[in-house]
Amino acid sequence: MRDDVQGQASDVPMGSGTSSKEMSRDDVGTSGRSRQASNDDLLNLLRCTEIAAIFLDESGAVRNFTPAATRLYNLLESDIGRPLTHIAHNLVAMPLLPSARELAFADGPLETEVSDERRTFLRRVTPYRTVDGTSKGAIVTFIDITERKLVERRLATKDAVTRALAESAALEVAAPAILEAICDHWNWQAGILWLANETPPEFRCLQVHCAPKSRAPTLAAWCGTTTLSAGDDLVNAVWKTGEPAWVSNLETWLSERPGKLSSVSNDSGGRQTGPEAIAVHDGLRSVFAFPIVLGSRRLGVFEFFADRERPTEPMLFKMSSSIGSQVGQFIERRNAERALQRSHDTFLNLIQNAPFGILLVDASLTVTRASAGAERLFSGGRPLVGRRLDDLLRSVWCEPFAEELNREFRNTLRSGDRFHRSCVKQRRADTGRDEAYDWQLERIAMPDGNLGVVCYFYDMTEYLRTQEALRESEQRYRAVVESQTEMVCRFRTEGTILFANEAYARAIGKRAADLVDLDFWTIIAPEDRPHVEDLLRRLSPTNPEVRIENRVLTTDGVRWFLWTNRGLEFDEQGRCIEAQSTGIDITDRKAAESQRQLLIDELNHRVKNTLAVVQGIAQQTFTRDASPIEARNAFYGRLAALGAAHGLLSQQNWERVDLNNLVRNAIEASGAAKDRVTVNGTSVLLARRHALAIALSLHELTTNALKHGALSNNAGKLQVSWSVDNHPEPTLHFDWRECDGPAVQPPTRRGFGLLMIERALASEPGCRARVDFGPAVFSVRSSYCCIRRAPGAHRELAPRQTNSRRRR
Amino acid sequence: MSSLRGKRILVVEDEFFIATTTCAMLEELGARVVGPALAVSEALELAESQEIDLALLDINLHGQSSLGIADMLADRGIPVVFATGYSHGQDRDSAGRYMLAKPFTQDKLAALLTRALTESNRANAHAG
Numbered sequence: 001m002r003d004d005v006q007g008q009a010s011d012v013p014m015g016s017g018t019s020s021k022e023m024s025r026d027d028v029g030t031s032g033r034s035r036q037a038s039n040d041d042l043l044n045l046l047r048c049t050e051i052a053a054i055f056l057d058e059s060g061a062v063r064n065f066t067p068a069a070t071r072l073y074n075l076l077e078s079d080i081g082r083p084l085t086h087i088a089h090n091l092v093a094m095p096l097l098p099s100a101r102e103l104a105f106a107d108g109p110l111e112t113e114v115s116d117e118r119r120t121f122l123r124r125v126t127p128y129r130t131v132d133g134t135s136k137g138a139i140v141t142f143i144d145i146t147e148r149k150l151v152e153r154r155l156a157t158k159d160a161v162t163r164a165l166a167e168s169a170a171l172e173v174a175a176p177a178i179l180e181a182i183c184d185h186w187n188w189q190a191g192i193l194w195l196a197n198e199t200p201p202e203f204r205c206l207q208v209h210c211a212p213k214s215r216a217p218t219l220a221a222w223c224g225t226t227t228l229s230a231g232d233d234l235v236n237a238v239w240k241t242g243e244p245a246w247v248s249n250l251e252t253w254l255s256e257r258p259g260k261l262s263s264v265s266n267d268s269g270g271r272q273t274g275p276e277a278i279a280v281h282d283g284l285r286s287v288f289a290f291p292i293v294l295g296s297r298r299l300g301v302f303e304f305f306a307d308r309e310r311p312t313e314p315m316l317f318k319m320s321s322s323i324g325s326q327v328g329q330f331i332e333r334r335n336a337e338r339a340l341q342r343s344h345d346t347f348l349n350l351i352q353n354a355p356f357g358i359l360l361v362d363a364s365l366t367v368t369r370a371s372a373g374a375e376r377l378f379s380g381g382r383p384l385v386g387r388r389l390d391d392l393l394r395s396v397w398c399e400p401f402a403e404e405l406n407r408e409f410r411n412t413l414r415s416g417d418r419f420h421r422s423c424v425k426q427r428r429a430d431t432g433r434d435e436a437y438d439w440q441l442e443r444i445a446m447p448d449g450n451l452g453v454v455c456y457f458y459d460m461t462e463y464l465r466t467q468e469a470l471r472e473s474e475q476r477y478r479a480v481v482e483s484q485t486e487m488v489c490r491f492r493t494e495g496t497i498l499f500a501n502e503a504y505a506r507a508i509g510k511r512a513a514d515l516v517d518l519d520f521w522t523i524i525a526p527e528d529r530p531h532v533e534d535l536l537r538r539l540s541p542t543n544p545e546v547r548i549e550n551r552v553l554t555t556d557g558v559r560w561f562l563w564t565n566r567g568l569e570f571d572e573q574g575r576c577i578e579a580q581s582t583g584i585d586i587t588d589r590k591a592a593e594s595q596r597q598l599l600i601d602e603l604n605h606r607v608k609n610t611l612a613v614v615q616g617i618a619q620q621t622f623t624r625d626a627s628p629i630e631a632r633n634a635f636y637g638r639l640a641a642l643g644a645a646h647g648l649l650s651q652q653n654w655e656r657v658d659l660n661n662l663v664r665n666a667i668e669a670s671g672a673a674k675d676r677v678t679v680n681g682t683s684v685l686l687a688r689r690h691a692l693a694i695a696l697s698l699h700e701l702t703t704n705a706l707k708h709g710a711l712s713n714n715a716g717k718l719q720v721s722w723s724v725d726n727h728p729e730p731t732l733h734f735d736w737r738e739c740d741g742p743a744v745q746p747p748t749r750r751g752f753g754l755l756m757i758e759r760a761l762a763s764e765p766g767c768r769a770r771v772d773f774g775p776a777v778f779s780v781r782s783s784y785c786c787i788r789r790a791p792g793a794h795r796e797l798a799p800r801q802t803n804s805r806r807r808r
Numbered sequence: 809m810s811s812l813r814g815k816r817i818l819v820v821e822d823e824f825f826i827a828t829t830t831c832a833m834l835e836e837l838g839a840r841v842v843g844p845a846l847a848v849s850e851a852l853e854l855a856e857s858q859e860i861d862l863a864l865l866d867i868n869l870h871g872q873s874s875l876g877i878a879d880m881l882a883d884r885g886i887p888v889v890f891a892t893g894y895s896h897g898q899d900r901d902s903a904g905r906y907m908l909a910k911p912f913t914q915d916k917l918a919a920l921l922t923r924a925l926t927e928s929n930r931a932n933a934h935a936g
Contacts, residue, residue, distance in 0.1 A: 601894060605868070608893030609823060612911040616825025619832060693824055 052121075052142040055128065056084055058100065063137060072121070072142055084140070091116045095123070103127045103138060119146040150315045153185045160185075161323055165330045171195075172206060178327070179209035179302075186316060188304035189214035189284060192223055192275065194235050195292075195300040201236055203228040203301065214307060216282040223275065232257055233274030234289050235301045242298055244290035244320045246312045250280050279305045286310040290320035294328035302327075359455040362446055365389040365409060377459070394429065401426045405439070412441040413453050423460050436460040487561070487583040490568075493536050493576050495519040507585060509555025525551035525558055539567035539576035549586065560590040610646075613692070614639065637703060638696060644669060645695030649688055656685040659694070659732075663720055666698035672711050672718070681722035684732055700754075701736055710741030811922045813838035818863040818881075820844065820851040820874060821891065826910070830864065830891075833914045851877050860886050862925055864908070864917075867892040878905075887928035889920055899923070 043064070046053055052069035054062060060083045065075050074088045084097070091114045098110045109126040121142040128137040160181030168174035171193075179191035189211045194203040205223035210216050228235055238245050247253045254277055276287055284305040292300040302324070357373030370384040378384055378396050389409055393402040401424075408419045419441040427434050438458040446452040487504035491497045497518050505512035508523060524532055528550040535548045544567045551558045563583040567576035621635045644665050648657045660683050667677055686694060702711075710716025722734040817839045821827035827844040834841050842858045845851035848869050855863070855877055863881050865874040867890045878888045889906040899920060901907050906924045908917065 605893035608910045609826070612829070612893070613823060613825045615911045616823075616827075616829035619829045620825070 050144075054084060054140045055137065056097075056140060057137040060084060060097065062087070069142070072116075091121075097138075097140070098125050100127075100135070100138075104135060113145070113149075114142070119144055120149045121145060154315060154319050157181050157185045157319060158322065161326060165326065170334060171327070171331055174330070175207035176209060178323075179207055182302070182304060182323075183209055183211045186304070186313075187306065188288070189307045190216040190219060190279070190282075190305040192219075192303045193300065194228065194303065196239065196298065197227070201230045201239055203235055203239070206300070216279065216284060216305065218281050219275065219278050219284070219305070222278045228275070231274060234276055234287060235274070235303060238289045238291050238301045239298050242291050242293060242296075244288070244317050244324075246289075246317075247276070247287045248311055249309050250276055250285055250287055254280060275303060283307055288313075288316060288320075290317075290324050292324050292327045292331065293321075294325070294332050297328075299328050299331050356456060356458040359384070359457075360444075360446075360452055361389050361409065361413075361455070362452045363413065363450045365413070365453075367392065368446070368452065373459075374457075377457075396428060396430055398427050398429045402429070408439075408441055409453050409455070412443050413451060416443045418442050423464060425464065434461075436464045485584075488580070489515075489520070489583070490578070490580045491520050492578050493539075495521045498578070504583070507554060507559070507561075507583075508552065523553050525553060527551075536565065536576065536579070539565065539570075539579060540574045541567070541570050542574075544576075549590075559585055559587040562586045610642075613642070617642070617696075634703075638699060640669065641666065641696055641699030642692065645692050648695075649691060656687060657691040657695075659684045659686050659722060659734075662686070662691065662695050662698060666695065666702050667718075667720075669699075670702040670706055670711075672702065672706060676711060676716065677718045677720070679720050681720070682724060684722065684724055705738055705741070708742070710738035713740075713742055716741035811925065812918060815839045815861040815925065816842050816859055817921070818842040818845070818851070818854055818858065818860045818865075818886075820854075820863065820869065820877060821866040822846050822869045823866070826866070826891075830917070833917055834864075836914065837918055848872050848874065848877065852880065855880050855884075855886075860884075862886065862921055862928075863888045864921065865890050867894065885928075887924045889924050 046066040049066065050068050051066060052072055053066045054069050054073065054075070055064040057063045062075065062080050062082055062084050064080065065073075069075055072090055073084070074090075079087055094114060095112045098106070103110065103125065104127065106127075109124040111125075112123045114121050114123050122145045124141045124143065126139045126141070127135045128139050130136055161178050164174040164177035164181070168177075175193045179193060182188060183191045191209045193206045195206045196203055204227050208220045208223045210220055230236060234245055234247065279287065282305075285308050286306045287303060288306075288310075289301055289303040291298045292302065302320070357375075357377055358369075358371040359367060359374045359378075360369035362368045365388065367384045367387050367389065370378075375384055378392060384392070390402075390406050393406050396402070397405065411417065412419050419439065421439045423436050424439060425434055425436040436459075438460055440456040442454050442456075444452055444454050485503055487507050488499075488501040489497060489504050490499040497515050497520050500508075500512050500515040502512055505515055508515065510518075521529060532548055532550050535546045538546055546565050548563045548565060550561060550563070552561050561583045563581045565579050565581045567579050569576070569578035571577050617638050618635060621638065622631045626634070645657070645662065648661050648665065651657075660679075660681060663679055663681070667679070705711040705716075705718055710718050716738060717740050719737045719739075720735070721737075722732060724732055812834070817834055819827060819830055819834070819841055821830060821844055824846070827846065831841045831844055842860055843851070843854055845854050851865070851869070851874070854860075860881070863877070863886055865877055865888055867874055874890070878890070881888050887906075889908055891908045891910055891912070893910045899906060906920055908920050
């Protein structure tokens with residue numbers, strides 16, 4: 001505005017030429033001593049004042065001026081008579097002087113504000129009036145109103161800021177108005193509001209304001225995308241010190257900071273990038289920044305830029321601290337309000353959804369207040385307040401509970417006794433569902449002075465349901481565990497039994513309840529403990545199961561069990577501290593296993609023994625004097641006899657064999673004609689160790705009878721007989737008699753057969769069979785004692801005494 | 809087999825054929841057989857009364873163990889070799905006893921009996 005006026009002001013003279021000359025003439029014409037004196041007085045008075053005053057004649061020419069006026073206009077004594085518009089001035093702009101006509105019609109002085117670089121003046125143009133009242137020229141005075149203007153601007157700014165904050169719910173809303181007010185009133189081209197983030201020093205630009213017609217496009221764009229972190233820039237400096245800062249000449253200031261001004265997120269190379277460095281690109285020359293403070297805390301920074309160098313302005317410093325704290329308090333209050341709102345919302349939310357309700361009834365038992373929970377529970381769509389309690393209760397609960405509760409309300413109201421009942425499960429009249437509540441009634445004083453009852457109730461339905469479900473699942477679990485035939489036991493690995501099922505207790509021979517807390521090492525066979533401990537130590541989170549076979553001390557004696565142990569809890573080192581064990585009794589299996597091992601060992605022994613026997617037979621058969629073919633045939637015959645005896649033994653569980661069978665077998669195997677052989681004997685069971693020897697002996701006897709004895713001709717007879725004599729002890733008498741055979745010639749050598757008969761038939765000491773080669777008869781007599789092992793059991797026979805004769 | 813020549817060897821074996829074979833083998837080796845005893849009672853009698861350099865005992869005599877006989881022989885400082893069908897192929901079992909696996913050959917019999925005699929003599933020499 002000033003710029004526009006300035007051009008005209010220098011060219012256009014004040015008033016008209018005529019009126020100016022008139023005024024001057026009149027002044028000269030009225031000179032007199034007294035008047036001259038008074039005139040001098042006035043001039044002296046004017047000289048003494050600091051008021052800049054310039055007297056103009058009717059033509060606008062300078063008639064006189066006070067010394068103070070020379071500070072504004074370059075006036076010299078010689079300038080008197082020249083038009084004021086021709087005189088150079090120090091002000092930024094000088095508006096046109098009013099015309100004489102304007103002055104004449106004006107009510108009072110015509111005032112205009114003018115200013116130089118630093119100060120503001122009120123220019124007052126007053127008509128110069130003579131004593132007779134005619135107007136002769138004008139007086140132009142300049143009053144320094146700089147201070148007043150500053151105060152006005154400060155007030156206006158504060159007013160704008162206060163209004164903006166008062167009318168805004170958030171700083172985001174208030175920020176544009178605050179920045180605009182400060183820029184407008186204090187001549188800044190750009191203003192930025194930086195807010196410290198949660199993790200300072202880090203700032204985000206909340207708002208950028210650019211004055212109309214000012215150009216700061218780079219700065220505005222840059223701020224909108226930047227988060228400012230710790231650096232050497234002015235924002236950080238102000239935030240750190242908490243004091244306002246002023247930079248009159250940005251370029252000089254920046255040149256003193258060759259490093260990075262601020263480490264900003266979109267930093268480019270090593271160039272200076274703080275807001276101040278950016279501002280220089282936009283032609284901005286000076287900057288003023290001040291903090292937003294709350295007590296000792298700094299919440300942010302205001303920063304303002306001007307397009308010219310500006311010396312420090314103390315008034316702005318003064319004002320900044322009050323605006324800084326005003327905004328600080330605003331932020332704090334808004335934060336507190338938000339927190340309060342949040343906590344209120346949370347609380348409300350809790351109340352609304354809480355499983356409890358509050359119902360207030362007055363002395364007439366009418367509902368006066370109800371919480372949201374109560375509404376939800378009872379209302380069924382109708383408002384609760386105003387309803388009668390008994391109606392309400394009956395609509396919700398079945399009798400007799402509705403009436404019962406109603407009675408409790410009345411009782412509490414009358415007596416003041418507190419009523420409390422837990423987990424009352426009742427059927428609802430409206431929904432038909434069972435629900436459980438905790439009820440609590442208390443008498444209170446109502447605001448109107450009467451008594452009332454407040455009812456608190458808690459919905460326990462879900463709680464009860466959960467509990468029941470838990471109980472059911474526990475029962476199911478117990479039923480499953482108890483019905484197991486397997487033993488189940490839960491224990492800590494140091495030994496404490498935590499749980500044992502019925503099967504476990506039965507197996508141990510104790511009551512299940514007595515087993516809990518028992519040290520289970522006391523029932524484990526001591527010799528198995530190291531083994532069990534070692535295996536339990538192998539339980540780990542990665543190997544949670546081990547099988548253990550061990551002996552347990554039960555009331556029925558020591559029994560074997562097979563356990564599957566599962567680790568349930570482990571300590572920090574991964575060692576099992578609690579485990580569950582499922583076990584079965586494997587005592588029978590263990591016995592069978594050891595029986596089987598015994599049998600294998602025995603079989604092995606017998607096979608080897610039999611082989612040794614075969615070795616013996618071979619050694620006895622293949623002698624030097626026997627022909628190879630004869631020996632081979634004899635060997636085959638003996639092996640066959642041995643095999644047949646084994647066959648008979650295996651039919652009898654490898655333990656005993658009937659002598660009858662042995663004899664008949666031997667004779668049948670020889671192929672002897674049946675009509676020439678008589679067998680006469682009872683059934684006698686022989687022990688295995690005798691059976692083989694007797695079988696081989698019978699083989700030798702039969703072979704001998706066929707080759708050389710009674711069965712070698714057509715007339716000979718063979719009689720085999722035996723009997724058992726039970727007194728004084730069971731004794732077997734065996735008799736082999738051949739008659740009517742060829743003449744017997746005693747052998748030249750005691751061969752295998754004879755040896756067999758003589759010794760094998762009596763393999764106990766002192767019991768020897770005797771073979772006699774008589775002239776006509778070949779006979780073998782032998783006796784064995786029968787040992788009765790158990791009453792009614794088969795008798796085993798052992799040779800006792802040999803009484804054999806050989807006759808012929 | 810000169811080491812066994814003239815040695816008096818007690819044979820205790822309940823199986824007649826094995827006893828016969830064993831005795832024949834020993835006699836061929838030049839040893840003098842004491843017995844053979846076919847039962848525990850007979851064996852005890854011989855072990856007590858006869859002059860014996862070495863004993864060959866069947867470990868199982870009609871279901872009776874021959875360990876009692878072995879103890880008696882050990883008391884007299886007579887080395888013992890057990891013949892057994894239960895053997896596991898080792899010359900000495902875990903208790904250090906000489907074990908002869910049945911059936912055995914004459915060489916095997918000679919070797920083990922010789923070893924038992926030699927080691928026993930050495931032990932007795934040390935003790936003496």
